Amino acid sequence: MNSTSPWGGAVVLVLLGTALGLATNALSPKPLDWIAQPRTGVSLDELTGSGTGGAPGAGDRPAGNEAGKPDRFSDIPSAEFPIEVDLDRTRSLFDRGIILLDARDKEEFLEGHIRGARSTPYNAIAGDLELMEELASHPEPVLVYCGGGNCELSMDLAFELISNGHSRVLVFMGGYAAWDEAGYPVQRGEAHP
Amino acid sequence: MITHGPTGWRYLLRIALGIVFIWAALSKIADPAGFASQIHNYRLLPVPLENLLAMTLPWIELVGGLALVLNLSPRGGTLLLGGLCVVFFVAIGQAVARNLDIDCGCFGTKDASSTGWMALGRDVVFLALAWFGYPRRPRDDRAPVTRRAEAV
Numbered sequence: 001m002n003s004t005s006p007w008g009g010a011v012v013l014v015l016l017g018t019a020l021g022l023a024t025n026a027l028s029p030k031p032l033d034w035i036a037q038p039r040t041g042v043s044l045d046e047l048t049g050s051g052t053g054g055a056p057g058a059g060d061r062p063a064g065n066e067a068g069k070p071d072r073f074s075d076i077p078s079a080e081f082p083i084e085v086d087l088d089r090t091r092s093l094f095d096r097g098i099i100l101l102d103a104r105d106k107e108e109f110l111e112g113h114i115r116g117a118r119s120t121p122y123n124a125i126a127g128d129l130e131l132m133e134e135l136a137s138h139p140e141p142v143l144v145y146c147g148g149g150n151c152e153l154s155m156d157l158a159f160e161l162i163s164n165g166h167s168r169v170l171v172f173m174g175g176y177a178a179w180d181e182a183g184y185p186v187q188r189g190e191a192h193p
Numbered sequence: 194m195i196t197h198g199p200t201g202w203r204y205l206l207r208i209a210l211g212i213v214f215i216w217a218a219l220s221k222i223a224d225p226a227g228f229a230s231q232i233h234n235y236r237l238l239p240v241p242l243e244n245l246l247a248m249t250l251p252w253i254e255l256v257g258g259l260a261l262v263l264n265l266s267p268r269g270g271t272l273l274l275g276g277l278c279v280v281f282f283v284a285i286g287q288a289v290a291r292n293l294d295i296d297c298g299c300f301g302t303k304d305a306s307s308t309g310w311m312a313l314g315r316d317v318v319f320l321a322l323a324w325f326g327y328p329r330r331p332r333d334d335r336a337p338v339t340r341r342a343e344a345v
Contacts, residue, residue, distance in 0.1 A: 009269020010276070013260055017253030025225070025248045032225055036233075036244040123293045126234050156233070163230070 039155045041082030041171050044089060048077060072096060076141045078167035082158035085143070087182060090172040093143055094184070101135070103146040103153040104176070113176060114145065115185040122146075122157040136164035148175020204264070206326030207271055211261030213319060214254045214274055217300045221251035234293065235284055253277075267328045275323030282316045289313065 025031045073096070076083070085093070094100070100117035102109050109119040125131050135142070142161065146154035158169045172179070180186055221228045229247035232238065238246060254277065260270035281299070289309060299312060 006268035006272045009260075009266040010273040011269075013256050013266060013269055013273050014253055017256040018249045020256065021249035021252035024222075024252065028225075030226075032229060032244040032248060034244065035241045036229065038240050123291070126293070159230075 039152070039159055041084040041155065041158065042079060044076075044083050044085050044170070047079060047083060048075070071140070073098065073141045073168070076168050076170065079169075080162065080167075082144070082155060082162065082169050082171045084173050085170050087172075087174050087178050090143065090145075090174070090179070091182075091184060093141075093170070098170075099138060099140060099142045101142055101144045101157065102176070103144055103157040104151075108147065108176075110189055112180065112186050112188050114179055115187045117145075117187075120144075120157065122153040122160070126156070126160060132160055132164045136161045136166040138166065141168035141170055142166065143170040143172055145172040145175050145179070148173070148177040151175055203326050203328060204267075206322050207261045207264075207267060210274055210319060210322040210326055211258040211270070213322075214258035214277075215262065218251045218255035218258060220300055221247075222255065225251070235288055236293070237284060237287065261326075271323050271327045275320060275327070278316055278320040278323055282313065282320065285312050285316060 025034075073093075094114065094116075100114050101120045102113050102117040103120060103122040104113075105121045105123060106119055109117075109121070113119070120131075120135065144154045144158050144161075146152075146157075154171050154173075154175070158171045161169045176186075225247050228251065229244050232243045232247055233240070253273070257270050257273040257277070260266040261274065299315070
């Protein structure tokens with residue numbers, strides 16, 4: 001395939017590689033979607049089949065995880081996708097002491113964050129495998145948020161935690177903007193215990 | 194008859210570059226979904242195109258690498274892989290500039306190296322292999338041959 005034109009040779013190689021890649025995907029038992037879709041989660045209400053928010057009722061699934069330790073969040077099911085929650089549900093979970101992860105950049109976190117949240121800026125930690133595994137190893141659910149609106153960082157962090165083994169990752173779609181607007185507890189500066 | 198070998202060192206550089214890209218391609222081909230996720234983290238492409246790139250780029254790397262190792266297309270293959278090195282330099286460079294500490298994805302999902310100056314430096318080395326390995330003269334296209342003296 002010694003072409004006199006190197007550009008022609010390069011184009012042929014690109015076309016050949018492209019054809020092989022597309023053909024391999026078509027024949028693969030687990031093909032990628034041809035057109036990638038924006039990452040989304042599933043609604044908690046859809047998962048649980050209920051339309052109510054707030055604290056768990058008396059008839060919810062039996063509590064308890066490893067070694068009989070009570071599970072404070074037994075109403076949160078496991079899922080292969082991030083579980084989307086609204087403002088009311090987020091406030092309820094906040095009152096119950098859920099672990100909060102702020103996926104925004106550190107500077108935004110310092111300017112204001114949900115009280116008690118931990119700064120986990122996705123853009124800065126996505127390559128930190130050890131930290132991802134540590135975050136994913138929490139036995140209780142974690143709730144991730146970012147700026148709200150078109151902010152994708154919370155969903156990206158949630159998918160990363162799930163790929164590292166966590167099965168109960170919630171995403172507050174309204175983000176810090178909605179929380180602050182509602183007048184709920186916030187902090188500025190570094191996180192306080 | 195005495196046959197002269199071409200500048201064999203360029204051929205060896207191309208071989209090295211081809212092997213690197215074959216190695217990089219195989220790990221990505223093994224986990225296209227993981228590679229797509231790494232592409233997503235660079236935040237360079239529109240989301241709808243990410244999977245298409247994840248499907249095709251590793252195979253383009255593989256074909257380019259094989260073209261060099263098997264000496265099937267020395268010029269085209271070197272041009273292709275050198276061009277990819279430039280693209281990767283830009284992608285990693287913008288990640289460094291934006292403080293994105295993400296998986297490089299350079300050698301697939303098992304590659305724990307993140308974007309940063311090390312990844313940029315490594316890419317510069319590969320680009321140098323392409324630059325110096327590019328055949329300058331027609332005989333550079335050929336694999337080295339040994340001298341053979343004609344028996345008298």
